[in-house]
Amino acid sequence: MQNIPSVDLADFLSEDPKKKKKFIDEIGKAYEEIGFVALKNHFLSDDLEEKLYTEVEKFFQLPVETKKSYERPELGGQRGYVSFGKEHAKGKKEGDLKEFWHFGQEPSNDAELTETYPENVVVKELPDFNETGMEAYRMLEKTGIYVLRALALHIGLQENYFDHWASNGNSILRPIHYPPITSEPENAVRAGAHGDINLITLLMGASAPGLQVQRRDGQWLDAIAQKDELVINVGDMLQRHTNNKLRSTIHRVVNPPRELWHTHRYSIPFFLHPRSDMKLDCLDECVDDNHPKEYEDITAGEFLHQRLVEIGLIKK
Numbered sequence: 231m232q233n234i235p236s237v238d239l240a241d242f243l244s245e246d247p248k249k250k251k252k253f254i255d256e257i258g259k260a261y262e263e264i265g266f267v268a269l270k271n272h273f274l275s276d277d278l279e280e281k282l283y284t285e286v287e288k289f290f291q292l293p294v295e296t297k298k299s300y301e302r303p304e305l306g307g308q309r310g311y312v313s314f315g316k317e318h319a320k321g322k323k324e325g326d327l328k329e330f331w332h333f334g335q336e337p338s339n340d341a342e343l344t345e346t347y348p349e350n351v352v353v354k355e356l357p358d359f360n361e362t363g364m365e366a367y368r369m370l371e372k373t374g375i376y377v378l379r380a381l382a383l384h385i386g387l388q389e390n391y392f393d394h395w396a397s398n399g400n401s402i403l404r405p406i407h408y409p410p411i412t413s414e415p416e417n418a419v420r421a422g423a424h425g426d427i428n429l430i431t432l433l434m435g436a437s438a439p440g441l442q443v444q445r446r447d448g449q450w451l452d453a454i455a456q457k458d459e460l461v462i463n464v465g466d467m468l469q470r471h472t473n474n475k476l477r478s479t480i481h482r483v484v485n486p487p488r489e490l491w492h493t494h495r496y497s498i499p500f501f502l503h504p505r506s507d508m509k510l511d512c513l514d515e516c517v518d519d520n521h522p523k524e525y526e527d528i529t530a531g532e533f534l535h536q537r538l539v540e541i542g543l544i545k546k
């Protein structure tokens with residue numbers, strides 16, 4: 231990975247405390263600086279990733295009426311299909327040039343939850359679509375929980391601090407299709423500059439370039455994951471909870487040059503959310519005289535609702 235530091239999950243999982251410490255230091259430093267890392271030796275296999283992309287491409291090739299029959303606006307787009315142009319970046323009026331799908335949590339039987347999640351929408355035309363999506367969902371969730379353990383140690387919390395909140399949390403797997411561009415997009419882009427809402431985002435390699443991340447000095451850098459890497463960034467919930475110690479870096483997906491307007495782009499982020507009742511109040515470990523508390527207290531559920539209104543998925 232160019233531009234973004236690479237870390238190896240095998241170091242964190244190793245029996246050697248020096249390697250584990252090296253991983254924690256590297257990932258902590260990366261999130262205090264550029265806000266993105268590329269992670270090797272995660273739990274999503276190449277085979278599963280390839281199978282998922284095949285199913286996802288088949289879904290987006292279905293007729294638009296079929297896809298729209300799977301749209302659930304009453305759920306704030308949190309499950310099933312969201313059609314082209316519906317979502318916009320916070321503060322922007324032009325819709326993004328994308329359509330997407332959301333797979334949500336299917337909690338384990340023994341999960342003691344104070345909330346219930348809406349059911350996933352099942353695509354009847356594609357027998358393997360849902361199962362493949364949920365298999366990838368679980369592997370990405372498992373990977374994400376290890377990353378959060380390393381971050382907990384970096385911050386000075388117990389290693390398992392996030393486990394309860396992230397296991398059976400309100401996470402979302404979002405396959406996105408950016409279709410060919412057929413006319414001058416004016417101010418619209420594939421994905422407007424934004425910070426992600428959630429705790430952390432895990433992103434497998436996209437089918438084409440376009441993702442850019444913003445450095446602290448304002449400069450945009452291309453970010454393309456290698457085949458065996460996941461790109462992982464901190465979202466606004468974790469930035470808030472850590473009182474800006476860990477940075478939610480602004481990123482976007484730019485339109486291709488005109489000669490490539492005819493190309494499709496597919497990308498599949500996993501947004502790791504906690505349970506809705508997690509308090510995102512700034513951690514004591516991250517507040518001191520030099521770092522006064524920057525944010526009001528709020529729960530993850532309240533913060534998510536607020537943001538879904540701001541990006542056009544929930545109508546007020």
Ligand SMILES: O=C(O)CCC(=O)C(=O)O
Nearest residue numbers: 421426436441483497499
């Ligand atoms: O398409 C991509 O590669 C990233 C999309 C993204 O940043 C998002 O959906 O939050």
Ligand SMILES: [Fe+2]
Nearest residue numbers: 424425426481
């Ligand atoms: Fe994003």
